[in-house]
Amino acid sequence: MTPYILVVEDEDALATLLDYNLMKEGFRIERAADGEEALLKISEEAPDLVVLDWMLPKVSGVEVCRQIRAGTETRRTPVIMLTARSEEADKIRGLETGADDYVVKPFAMSELVARIRALLRRTRPELLDERLEYGDLLLDRARHRVTRSGQDVHLGPTEYRLLDFLMQRPGRVFSRERLLDAVWGANTYVELRTVDVHVGRLRKALRKPNSPDLIRTVRSAGYALDADV
Structure with a gap:
């Protein structure tokens, strides 16, 4: 799954530069031009x-950071603060607000990318790993290949993305709405039952004789990659 980075920057030239360079590094980018838009996208x-x-x-970066830390779904989301402020007291305030790192403008893009990768490696290493493993199931991102017990599993593009997302968080239950956002995209309008169809196809493709299904349905809640393999 491509790491999703939200860039919140009101200087259009810098936002465009960040967008271009981070996309070139393989990240999925969304932009927000003010704090209010950022909170909506989050x-x-x-x-x-x-x-x-x-x-x-509208809403300051410091307040956006505070609200990120207060959110149930986002309290562990890494935040890199960009600022022209270089005073030690300002850096301390930014970090105390909840920022994980602090980059003073102007900065080298290579430095920012390195800091982003370092933070993701620490907080979400599964996003950067080339191989995801779960029991006898292996997803090789570099080769775009899935195997179970050494045997190839043939998946369509959507089923592949769905499996990639579930393998990042085994045992966690995801609602149909959350899966739609993560796999199809937040701005894609498809019916919820579409998720059921693709989960059914994924479950069938992964099925192995005399073994339990890896995809668990949780009534009124959603789906999970079952923790008991």
């Missing part, structure tokens, strides 16, 4: 990391 789909400007219109 409520629609929790990012894997936020690059956040300190000085923003």
Whole structure:
């Protein structure tokens, strides 16, 4: 699954530069030009990391960071604060607000990318791993290949993305709405039953004789990659 980064920056030239360079590095990028828009986007789909400007219109970067830390779904989301402020007291305030890192403008893009990867490696290592393993199930991102007990599992593109997402968080139950956002995209409008159809196809493809299904249905809650393999 491609790491999703929300870039919150009101300077259009810098936002465009960040967008271009981070996409080139293989990240999925969304942009917000002010704090209010950032909070709306975060409520629609929790990012894997936020690059956040300190000085923003409507809602400040400091307040956005506070609200990220207060959210149930986002309290562990890594935040890198971008700012022109270089005073030690300002850095301390940013970190005390909940930022994980602090980058002073102007900065080298290579440094920012390195800090992003370091944070993701610490907080969400599964997003950067080339191979995901769960029991006898292996998903090899580099080769775009899935095997179970050494045998190839043939999946369509949607089933592959669905499995990738579930393998990042085995045992956790995800609602149909959350799976739609993560696999199809927050701005894609498809019916909830579409999730059921693709989960059914994935379950059938993974099925092995005399073994329990790896995909568990939790009534009125959603689906999970079963923890008991």
